Amino acid sequence: xxxxxxLATHGRARAGIFSTPHGELKTxxxxxxxxxxxxxxxxxxQLEELGASLVLANTYHLYLRPGDELLAELGGLxxxxxxxxxxxxxxxxxxxxxxxxxxxxDDEGVTFKSHIDGSTHRFTPEKSIxxxxxxxxxxxxxxxECSDPNDHVYSKTAMERTHRWAERCLAAKQRDDQALFGIIxxxxxxxxxxxxxxxxxxxxxxxxAIGGLSVGETKEEMHATLDLVTPLLPENKPRxxxxxxxxxxxxxxxxxxxxxxxxxxxxxxARHNAVFSSEGxxxxxxxxxxxxxxPIDETxxxxxxxxxxxxYLRHLIVAKELLAGTLLSIHNLHxxxxxxxxxxxxxxxxTFDSKASAWLEQWQGNAERNNSEKP
Amino acid sequence: xxxxxxLATHGRARAGIFSTPHGELKTxxxxxxxxxxxxxxxxxxQLEELGASLVLANTYHLYLRPGDELLAELGGLxxxxxxxxxxxxxxxxxxxxxxxxxxxxDDEGVTFKSHIDGSTHRFTPEKSIxxxxxxxxxxxxxxxECSDPNDHVYSKTAMERTHRWAERCLAAKQRDDQALFGIIxxxxxxxxxxxxxxxxxxxxxxxxAIGGLSVGETKEEMHATLDLVTPLLPENKPRxxxxxxxxxxxxxxxxxxxxxxxxxxxxxxARHNAVFSSEGxxxxxxxxxxxxxxPIDETxxxxxxxxxxxxYLRHLIVAKELLAGTLLSIHNLHxxxxxxxxxxxxxxxxTFDSKASAWLEQWQGNAERNNSEKP
Numbered sequence: 001x002x003x004x005x006x007l008a009t010h011g012r013a014r015a016g017i018f019s020t021p022h023g024e025l026k027t028x029x030x031x032x033x034x035x036x037x038x039x040x041x042x043x044x045x046q047l048e049e050l051g052a053s054l055v056l057a058n059t060y061h062l063y064l065r066p067g068d069e070l071l072a073e074l075g076g077l078x079x080x081x082x083x084x085x086x087x088x089x090x091x092x093x094x095x096x097x098x099x100x101x102x103x104x105x106d107d108e109g110v111t112f113k114s115h116i117d118g119s120t121h122r123f124t125p126e127k128s129i130x131x132x133x134x135x136x137x138x139x140x141x142x143x144x145e146c147s148d149p150n151d152h153v154y155s156k157t158a159m160e161r162t163h164r165w166a167e168r169c170l171a172a173k174q175r176d177d178q179a180l181f182g183i184i185x186x187x188x189x190x191x192x193x194x195x196x197x198x199x200x201x202x203x204x205x206x207x208x209a210i211g212g213l214s215v216g217e218t219k220e221e222m223h224a225t226l227d228l229v230t231p232l233l234p235e236n237k238p239r240x241x242x243x244x245x246x247x248x249x250x251x252x253x254x255x256x257x258x259x260x261x262x263x264x265x266x267x268x269x270a271r272h273n274a275v276f277s278s279e280g281x282x283x284x285x286x287x288x289x290x291x292x293x294x295p296i297d298e299t300x301x302x303x304x305x306x307x308x309x310x311x312y313l314r315h316l317i318v319a320k321e322l323l324a325g326t327l328l329s330i331h332n333l334h335x336x337x338x339x340x341x342x343x344x345x346x347x348x349x350x351t352f353d354s355k356a357s358a359w360l361e362q363w364q365g366n367a368e369r370n371n372s373e374k375p
Numbered sequence: 376x377x378x379x380x381x382l383a384t385h386g387r388a389r390a391g392i393f394s395t396p397h398g399e400l401k402t403x404x405x406x407x408x409x410x411x412x413x414x415x416x417x418x419x420x421q422l423e424e425l426g427a428s429l430v431l432a433n434t435y436h437l438y439l440r441p442g443d444e445l446l447a448e449l450g451g452l453x454x455x456x457x458x459x460x461x462x463x464x465x466x467x468x469x470x471x472x473x474x475x476x477x478x479x480x481d482d483e484g485v486t487f488k489s490h491i492d493g494s495t496h497r498f499t500p501e502k503s504i505x506x507x508x509x510x511x512x513x514x515x516x517x518x519x520e521c522s523d524p525n526d527h528v529y530s531k532t533a534m535e536r537t538h539r540w541a542e543r544c545l546a547a548k549q550r551d552d553q554a555l556f557g558i559i560x561x562x563x564x565x566x567x568x569x570x571x572x573x574x575x576x577x578x579x580x581x582x583x584a585i586g587g588l589s590v591g592e593t594k595e596e597m598h599a600t601l602d603l604v605t606p607l608l609p610e611n612k613p614r615x616x617x618x619x620x621x622x623x624x625x626x627x628x629x630x631x632x633x634x635x636x637x638x639x640x641x642x643x644x645a646r647h648n649a650v651f652s653s654e655g656x657x658x659x660x661x662x663x664x665x666x667x668x669x670p671i672d673e674t675x676x677x678x679x680x681x682x683x684x685x686x687y688l689r690h691l692i693v694a695k696e697l698l699a700g701t702l703l704s705i706h707n708l709h710x711x712x713x714x715x716x717x718x719x720x721x722x723x724x725x726t727f728d729s730k731a732s733a734w735l736e737q738w739q740g741n742a743e744r745n746n747s748e749k750p
Contacts, residue, residue: 036690036691036694036696037687037690037691038691038696038698040696040697040698041697041698041701042698043421043678043698043701043702044682045678045682061694065690065693065694066665066686066690066693066694070665070666070686073666074666074668074684074686074687075668080684080686080687080690081687082682082683082687290441290445291445291448291449293449293450303418303420307418307419307420307457308457309449309455311441311445311449311455312412312449312455312456312457315411315412315440315441315455316411316412316413318440318441319411319436319440319441321411321413321415322415322416322697322700323413323415323416323417323418325697326416326418326701327418
């Protein structure tokens with residue numbers, strides 16, 4: 001269990017297989033986000049059909065509602081939301097820290113107020129693991145502290161706390177059917193990132209995450225950090241770049257040795273009427289699309305593109321029909337998953353380098369940064 | 376085309392087949408309502424999977440948005456919303472008359488204001504047919520006037536206007552791939568209903584609708600009206616009871632010789648967290664369901680009941696996740712379609728009478744009246 005097999009490399013890009021209790025993950029892989037035990041507007045059947053294999057859920061949200069103990073009683077998150085494949089839960093840390101006005105951090109943990117009813121709660125590394133064990137995902141995350149990347153002093157403090165908390169998470173962990181990933185922090189400071197990469201790599205975790213990126217740094221800083229960090233990591237563990245990203249970020253991340261990605265961007269854009277396409281990002285509310293009998297993207301094979309015109313999708317948006325969110329989510333998720341699948345094939349047949357620049361150009365107009373879902 | 380074959384009768388209940396350009400309708404049949412060219416929250420693939428075969432759309436809404444001429448340009452309603460099966464459009468009359476404050480009726484037609492932007496529009500029988508020909512449904516409806524059932528004087532005026540308008544609709548009709556159904560009016564007055572049934576039955580329409588029911592009369596008045604009217608209608612034309620109904624209404628309607636039904640009730644209830652079940656109507660928001668690991672209905676075979684617990688559905692509702700509307704709509708529509716299919720089987724094997732009372736008892740707790748979707 002939790003073995004990572006690298007099938008092929010191309011430069012620093014890797015194609016591999018990570019084994020979990022709910023099936024194999026073919027990396028590189030993009031995971032849709034199902035914050036509240038649902039990828040918004042989609043059934044598990046639709047998720048499977050569009051090609052999803054790993055789904056992420058948020059510990060903070062599920063702890064508050066419906067509650068992790070209830071979820072354990074009901075057979076865990078897989079059973080609750082009826083997702084048959086591998087799942088990943090975050091630690092709750094990122095969400096809690098994003099409640100900037102209502103949380104207090106100390107060395108032991110974080111006290112915060114619920115965004116739902118203002119009630120006070122406390123997360124510690126031990127509590128995060130306990131909740132994640134109740135949820136029962138295949139991959140669980142260490143409780144970490146994400147700093148402002150440009151604040152060196154805070155980044156050092158947060159990194160050191162993250163390291164101590166990672167050790168406490170490992171000590172607290174009881175289930176052996178969950179892979180606990182440690183998280184590298186350190187802002188955009190090369191010294192801190194190096195120290196953090198070496199420390200987290202030294203822990204007995206079956207996978208390693210890179211946190212604290214796509215939170216306000218520049219693209220160049222993100223790339224420089226990945227260029228620095230991934231060579232310090234063991235080859236035989238998957239690397240997960242948290243909360244990333246855009247199509248461009250996926251191409252650039254894979255080229256720098258990343259194996260796993262997640263992001264709310266495709267479903268969030270869908271709810272704002274925006275879609276990825278090979279013509280660049282489109283907002284389907286635009287009146288130009290009123291008589292457009294083409295699919296979103298002629299090259300796309302998703303249910304939405306196989307079935308509906310831009311004119312119909314625009315009509316649903318203008319008429320405020322909820323089906324628009326469903327159909328646009330299907331397309332946007334499929335687009336990223338298909339892109340990552342195509343990249344995987346190109347790594348396996350050793351053509352990634354020659355195709356990457358064409359992909360980057362094709363997807364350029366779709367670029368924009370986005371963080372993880374906040375409460 | 377548009378031939379109706381009665382395969383079996385059981386008392387006054389009938390099982391038959393109505394042929395349309397987009398396929399056969401096995402009657403009795405319940406049609407989901409897709410007001411704005413979408414059955415709310417459902418893809419056509421989900422509609423097919425749950426067993427829908429006839430889908431209704433609303434002329435008033437589609438005339439205003441996206442516009443019938445645009446729809447014609449884009450290949451008609453079937454192509455636009457990608458529903459491959461038979462479709463039915465109403466005449467726009469019911470919706471326009473329900474805009475009580477902003478419409479004026481005269482013998483030629485109705486002038487009304489759009490609920491979207493307040494702009495002024497005018498429907499006449501000829502205009503309604505022109506719009507419905509642009510939309511291109513298999514079954515189209517005569518432009519009629521629905522009266523207050525308890526206002527005898529108004530019911531007479533409205534009925535007479537409805538008759539003249541039906542003749543004008545027949546004269547205006549140009550496409551021969553659409554079946555124009557005439558509509559019987561007359562409130563709850565036996566004399567008017569008899570007169571209207573005979574008049575509409577005399578017209579060269581391949582199907583006959585009964586309008587003006589489920590709009591404020593009692594159940595007893597509805598049943599008495601059906602008992603009076605259906606014996607006056609030819610055997611070889613399908614009978615459509617508009618805007619009805621509840622599970623009870625379907626059983627009672629079929630027993631009185633009705634073949635086609637439509638109602639927004641299943642999808643509207645779904646958006647208000649209510650579901651049909653063999654235990655009676657349930658509101659899944661109820662805290663009792665928080666730990667309930669049963670499906671909505673143990674006897675149901677829909678995707679929602681095959682897959683999810685009440686606890687999960689309640690969580691989606693409490694967390695305001697749109698997927699709740701989708702999953703509850705799938706269940707409610709499947710429940711009515713399955714009920715009607717079961718009734719059809721019982722007519723074919725001559726067991727309807729013996730089963731009807733059990734069905735009525737089973738579905739009793741789900742009864743409640745509901746009108747057609749209003750703007």
